[in-house]
Amino acid sequence: MKATGIVVEYNPLHNGHVYHAQQAKSKTAADIVIAVMSGNFLQRGEPAFVDKWTRTKMALASGVDIVFELPYRFATGNAPVFAQGAIELLDAAGCSAFCFGSEDGTIEPFQNSLQLIDRHAQEYETAVKKAVSEGVSYPMALNQAYKTILAEQPSLSVADLSMPNNILGFHYMEAARSIGSSMKAMTIKRMGAGYHDDSLDRQQIASATGIRKSFFGSETLDEVSDFIPPVTKQLLYEWQTERAVFGNWESFYPFLRFVILRDGPSRLRAIADVSEGIENLIFRAAQSHDSFQSFMDAVKSKRYTWTRIQRMLTHILTGFTKTRRAEMEKPTYLRLLGMTNEGRAYLNVRKKELSLPLISKVASFSDPSLDMDITASDIYALALGDGSSAAKTGLDYHTSPIMEDHFSFKSLK
Secondary structure (H helix, E strand, O other): OOEEEEEEOOOOOOHHHHHHHHHHHHHOOOOEEEEEEEOOEOOOOOEOOOOHHHHHHHHHOOOOOEEEEEOHHHHOOOHHHHHHHHHHHHHHOOOOEEEEEEOOOOOHHHHHHHHHHHHOHHHHHHHHHHHHHOOOOHHHHHHHHHHHHHOOOOOOOOOOOOOHHHHHHHHHHHHHHHOOOOOEEEEEEOOOOOOOOOOOOOOOOOOHHHHHHHHHHHOOOHHHHHHOOHHHHHHHHHHHHHHOOOOOHHHHHHHHHHHHHHHHHHHHOOEOOOOOOHHHHHHHHHHHOOOHHHHHHHHOOOOOOHHHHHHHHHHHHHOOEHHHHHOOOOOOOEEEEEEOHHHHHHHHHHHHHOOOOEEOOHHHOOOHHHHHHHHHHHHHHHHHOOOOOOOOOOHHHHOOOEEHHHOOOOOOO
16 A cells, blocks of 8 residues: 655644645555644644644544654754654655645755755855844744855746745755655645635635634634534534633643743753743743733744744743753654554554554553653643643543544544
C-alpha cells in the first residue's frame, strides 16, 4: 500500500482541509493519507479550539486514514522546528510522498529557493544574524536575507517566502532534504481565504482563524456552517453541549497569570524561548493586566512577534524548560491517535518496517517527549474545565486510538 503524508492542525477542520486531503491522495496516486497533527497546543503558541481526540475524529471522517500526534516539542516550535519534526514522522511512517498547501501552488519555485539559498549559504546566514542583532524578528530576518540574495538573480522563479503556507512548505522541503528522505514533495494551491485571514465572506473556503474569530464574536456555530463539513459542525456542537467552552487564551489566562506570578522572573528565565530579559516584562504585565488581550498589548514589540510571545506563554503554562527541550532533539516514536480500516490495513502490512516505535497505549512506553505530551494534555484539560472537578484530565491514559469501526463516520459524512 502506498501512503502520502500531510501536516495538519485542523483548528478546526474546514472545507479547505478536506480539499487538501483529497488532492494529496489523488495527485500522489496514494492508497491512504497519513496526517501528522499537532496535539492540544499549536504552532502559533495557542491552545487548540477543541482537543486532539475531537480533531482526530474530524480528520478520519474527512479523507485522512491515519493520524499521528506531532509531539509538543515540535508542535509548538517555530517553522523550521515544526517542519523538521513533522517530516521526520512522515518519513518514519513510510510515506512515499508528502503534500502541502501553498500560495504558489507549484513545486518548482520551492526547489529553486532551496538551491538559491544553498549557493549563498554564508551570505544568507550573515544577513539573518545581522537583522536579528538589529532587533528584527526572526521570521522577518529570514525573509529579508532571502530577498537580499534573490536580488542578485531577479529573473529566477522562486517561492514567495513572505507568505505563511509557502514558508512552512519551504521548511518541509528543507527538512526532507536534511534527513535524506526519499519522499517526493508535492504542493497544491491553497484555495479561498489566506492563512491569517480573520473574516468570512460568501466563499465556501475560509481560514481556521476566520472561523474561530467568527465563533468567539457570536458564540454560535451558525455563521460558520457554510465553511465547515458536516462532521466538523456535528462534533463542535457536541463539544459545545458537553463543555460550553472552546480553547482560547482569554479563558486560559487566569491559569497562565497564576503561574507567572507564582514563579517570578528567576524561574521564568529557565523556560524555553524566554530570553533577553523578557521575563521581567512578562512578570510586570501579569501583575497589572487582568485580560489576555491587554497583557499581550503590554508585552508585544517589534522584536517579539505575537506568535513568538504566545509560544513563550505556552511553555510557561506547561512548565516546558530549556533543559526539557534539550532532551527532545528528534522524534522518537509514532503516537497513534486514530485510523480508518484502510489505515489499519496499512499498519498491519508496514508495522515491522516503521523506523520508529508505534505507540497506541502511552502506559506501555516511557519517553521524555511523551511525558511532555501527557502533561500538556492535562494542563489543557484543567484550564478548559476552569479547574473544576469536570476537567477531563488523564485522557491520554484512558482514551484508545479512534477506530473507524468504533465511530459512526457514515452519520457524519
